[in-house]
Amino acid sequence: MKKVVALIMTACVAFGLMACSNSDKKDTTAANNETEAAGKDTEKAGGDEGGGSSDLIKVGIINNDPNESGYRTANDADLQKMFCKENGYDASFAYSLKNDEQIKYAQGFIQDEVDYLLLSAADTAGWDTVLQDAKNAGVKVILFDRTIDADPSLYEASIVSDMDKEGETAVNWLAGQGLSEYNVIHIQGVMGSAAQQGRSGALDKKVEAEANWNIVKQQTAEWNAEKAQQIVQSVIDSGTSFNVIYAENDDMAKGAVAALDAAGISHGVGKDVIVMGFDCNKWALEELLKQNWNYDGQCNPFQASYIDAIIKDLEAGKTPEKTIIMDEKGFDAATITQADVDNYGI
């Protein structure tokens, strides 16, 4: 009995600590992957080793598990579509949410003598040795989606989302709505993740700077729709008035809207409460189209075309820029079109 209680207590403390101190966890996607199973399967796409088609560019792609989130699924689908035989690539894919497994895959790809190693690292640290090996073997490394703590000379280029910019775009849009007073319910993602920090930072700065911007409630729902619903419900129950919901992803915005619906509070274009989300899920953009929500910020998962351009440049002997920040849009319900939903929904 003692043992079991001790175990539970230890678990509680450990969970508490984990939740407090995961600031070094780079999570640019809109999903928490702590409990997510690690996808360990490697998959060969068009991998005829002795095919003899020497004009194909051989790439090894290491990504996070596509099950992790809608963002990752879209990201993986985009890469699969671009790096195929029709486009002149002989690509192998490997997936893991664990850094050590990813490093193992990287070593495998280097042994297979790929021309390019494309990497979305699970963790920022621990890549120096394997990237040095790659450099020695003449494998060119391109980072996408996530950066790592390694000497920039070890990779050719890195393609990243600027989370701070995403937050700023959204906050600027909100400021442009010209409300006399901003009473914001701020629903945060998993604390410490890159997406949370970028999206929270911009709002925090604005609230501090402007007298008529107030945060009614700032709480983490850990990317979880239902927790967001409970948080908004608790504000409604306490009778505090608010006119903006700033949710750091679409799921949480959806949960917040469910609470508003239940309480009979109108939301959307020209209504009582402005609803803002992030990530541009297709269903979320459809809510914008129906004018139920007001704004959705993009976190661009479509990096394949950028990578393709870099590889073309390198093949032509040009040196690409080291850090490439992708274009990210913010959609306004007043101006969004069906074409936007089809093109940018993930």
Added chain:
Amino acid sequence: MSNNDTKAPANKFLTVVKKVVSHQMFIPIMALLILAIVNLAFDPNFFKITLGKNNAGNPILSGPLITILDYGAETAILAIGMTLVTAAAGGQDISVGATIAIAGSAMLRVLCGTNPSPDTIQAPIIVAFLVACLVGMACGAFNGALVSFFKIQPMIATLILFTAGRSIAAWINLNKLPVVPDPKFAYFGGIIPGIPVPTPIFIMIACVLIMALILKFTNLGLYTQSVGINEKSAKLNGINPILIKFIAFVILGLCVAVAALIKVSRISTINYSVIAKDIEMDAILAVALGGNALSGGKFNMWASILGAYVFQFLTTTLYKFNIASSALPAYKATVVILLVFFSAPKVRETIGKGFKKLKESIGKSSKGAAGKASEGEA
């Protein structure tokens, strides 16, 4: 005034206090009371329940109490099954969150087919729910088989689905995130038009009632306890421990399917990586907060259900006060550790002994303290 006269009521009083304090329900009820008082102190309107209208124009009751009853429903339902598993197997199922994802995903697959956003549902909701029940029970049976037949530690056996469950859930729907188009599906996690009380409360009450009836009219409770207390002697008395453990896991699987219905219905869609996240810990804590021994044996279902609501009450209270997001888990952990500590059977026993000693010492020094004791009582 003789000594006996004053000693007797003092002793009687202490005996009653001891009985109350060391009762299993004492800690959860005290915790609920303290939480209620704290809330009331900061917000006089805490118990106010108002009748309003939702955006669809249907009447709905709202207020903090309703919110707690509503959102605590899933944990309370899971606590029923978790109590049985704990009592029979002397271990916990840590896969319930992942199996909720699996059952929920199966439900959406039946409702939506292969199209993630169909215009109409492809099958009646009841069919989807029954499929989810089967899937939930199958997951429970898988865990149960590992634990009962193969005698694997419950936490290790359920680690398999805990790890793989959410990927399986994603695979069932081919990684798509289906959205159920039928507003009727939202009734289970919201309200049925015309009935202002949130449906999860009714579902929870129904589950509790069914379980109470089963425990009253079958030997399940008795058999489960005897298997948990001493497997060998239970076997010698003609009870099949393998079957009892297996049944406990299957019942938990059914609870999982019901919880999945509520969870998925709340937002009419699913997110495999975060749905019902950490709910297994909530359910296990509910069992512990109810003062049940996590090593199995005797159990009190009502205390577990109360424990689930203590936990939800705590969550809602913490949301209510403006506690910084990053500090929230620390607060929760502190309160939970305190509660689990005081509701641990060992601690309750020690407190009981303390009262016994106190009684004895009063008996000894009753000459001097007689006046004071009777004064204190008055």
